[in-house]
Amino acid sequence: NAGVMQNPRHLVRRRGQEARLRCSPMKGHSHVYWYRQLPEEGLKFMVYLQKENIIDESGMPKERFSAEFPKEGPSILRIQQVVRGDSAAYFCASSPTGTGGLNEQFFGPGTRLTVL
Amino acid sequence: GDSVTQMEGPVTLSEEAFLTINCTYTATGYPSLFWYVQYPGEGLQLLLKATKADDKGSNKGFEATYRKETTSFHLEKGSVQVSDSAVYFCALRSGGGADGLTFGKGTHLIIQP
Numbered sequence: 001n002a003g004v005m006q007n008p009r010h011l012v013r014r015r016g017q018e019a020r021l022r023c024s025p026m027k028g029h030s031h032v033y034w035y036r037q038l039p040e041e042g043l044k045f046m047v048y049l050q051k052e053n054i055i056d057e058s059g060m061p062k063e064r065f066s067a068e069f070p071k072e073g074p075s076i077l078r079i080q081q082v083v084r085g086d087s088a089a090y091f092c093a094s095s096p097t098g099t100g101g102l103n104e105q106f107f108g109p110g111t112r113l114t115v116l
Numbered sequence: 117g118d119s120v121t122q123m124e125g126p127v128t129l130s131e132e133a134f135l136t137i138n139c140t141y142t143a144t145g146y147p148s149l150f151w152y153v154q155y156p157g158e159g160l161q162l163l164l165k166a167t168k169a170d171d172k173g174s175n176k177g178f179e180a181t182y183r184k185e186t187t188s189f190h191l192e193k194g195s196v197q198v199s200d201s202a203v204y205f206c207a208l209r210s211g212g213g214a215d216g217l218t219f220g221k222g223t224h225l226i227i228q229p
Contacts, residue, residue, distance in 0.1 A: 003159070006159075033215070033216060033217075035216070040221065042120070042205060042219035042220050042221040043205070043207075043217070043219040045215070045217060045218070046216075048215040056215040056216070058216075059216060091160070104162050104165075105217065107152075107160040107161070108159045109158055110159060
């Protein structure tokens, strides 16, 4: 059973370009979470999605960032007009059901975004 | 808001030494507490967890006890191995119904043979 997959593992963008990060949850998981890890910081929660629904986006920056989890295909975290401060590791996690119970979140290896 | 504070690293120990990584938290309600481990180039893996006061989580020789009175969840292992070298993250999920986990900054553990 493959784990959570993220691609690309490394992404380099110039300021002003768009970054698209992909996350395929574990088989059978319908809940996805995105986290960002800035240098020397812990992971910060960004957004929680179920298929075709954003459940909690309380950690998402108000501008330039968006996320989706379509009925078919991976979850996408999209960053428009990237700036150097967006350079970070972005982690995706999935769980089989929601957070009502103590459902473990399984993490992917992360995408390391570097903005030049 | 919720927060997790863990000891700064790197922590360097010799093989077979005793390990303690301190973790304290502030949270609303009655949080669930976790330790995650991250090996180089990999994602985070759940190491152990505890859901209520005085619960002890354990796995692979690691232990942590949920101490409500001191708001702590310190990670311990009696005899570390070189293969335990990794970054360890303490985390919580608030009892207030938040969906995401709140993480500490991580502690880099280096075990020397």
